[in-house]
Amino acid sequence: MTDTARPPTPASDDPGDVAPGRYDRQVRVGGLGRDGQARLGAATVVVVGVGATGGAAADLLVRAGVGRVVLVDRDVPELGNLHRQVLFDEDDVRAGLPKAEAARRRLARVNSSVAVEARVKDLDASNALALLGGADLVVDGTDGFQTRHVVNDACALLGVPWIYTGVVGTAVHGFPIVWGETPCFRCYLPELPPPGAVPTCDVAGVLGPTVAVAAGFAAAEALKLLAGRREQVARGLLVVDVWTREARLLRLERDPACPACARAPDLLERAPPPAARLCGRDAVTLPPPGGRVDLPALAARLAGLGALERSNAFLLRVAPHDAPGLRLTVFADGRAIVDGTDDPARGRALFARLVGA
Ligand SMILES: [Zn+2]
Known part of the structure; x- marks a missing residue:
């Protein structure tokens, strides 16, 4: 039998193509190819935060055939999420399952080979x-700078690349962090902004298409990195x-004093302590994320979101309309108490979306 007479090799024989034709259109993209597809199939990605950007990015990565996708999230879907969080629907809100x-469950139906x-x-x-150990890549879908610093520092210690994206209103910010090649998130933002200084999606709003662009x-950057196309990374x-x-596309400079780029071994020990339950009370306390709060400015921004119960030089207290039963108190030093829950994650989530962190 000559070469020309040999029947074409079935696509399913390709290690990167578990079902014939599934990734045909994708592997034709010049930068990816069949060897890139095979690498995707062998890779693990951890997505931190699967609400808006993280959820939509996870959807794309599962469809693209990344071998293993780990979803980390502390929250539950709410009706006010659905205009931008494409993995969830009204049934999920009613069911109250964690995001x-x-x-x-949804992504398992999208691609059973992942x-x-x-x-x-x-x-x-x-x-x-x-949570991040064992990842080949981490995708940021979080909503706070404090968590991003932790992701950055953990990835530095693990030597794992990650992709930062931030979304507020109609604006997208993002860049990939490749250790030894690019500046990192701490080079870009060495100090956490004071609480309330940066608008959050809950306060400034957010448009669904913004999320789609960010995701x-x-x-895309994730696929390039996982397929071994580092030279094509933004x-x-x-x-x-x-x-x-x-x-x-703005130029970023590496900070020569950056402890993350230097892989300082005590990086994570410098992070603020996690949120904690308040003993004998249905409340959690959140440590200050760093910097004093401009309370009058924060009070003005939060006034439209719920009953602003108290605002003075020392603290403000708000009962958000969309979080019945919860009450957030923010002190001038950035410390906060969330009443109405003994779940630190729920408290942190409320703080992150109303104040930002
Ligand atoms: Zn750095």
């Missing part, structure tokens, strides 16, 4: 190494506004 588990795992956890310095960027900070159609 990580609801997302796992091992999708759920971790219902609030990532902090005490568990970051355990597309994160997933360098610099991508800034896009989907409303004004502004798009820029």
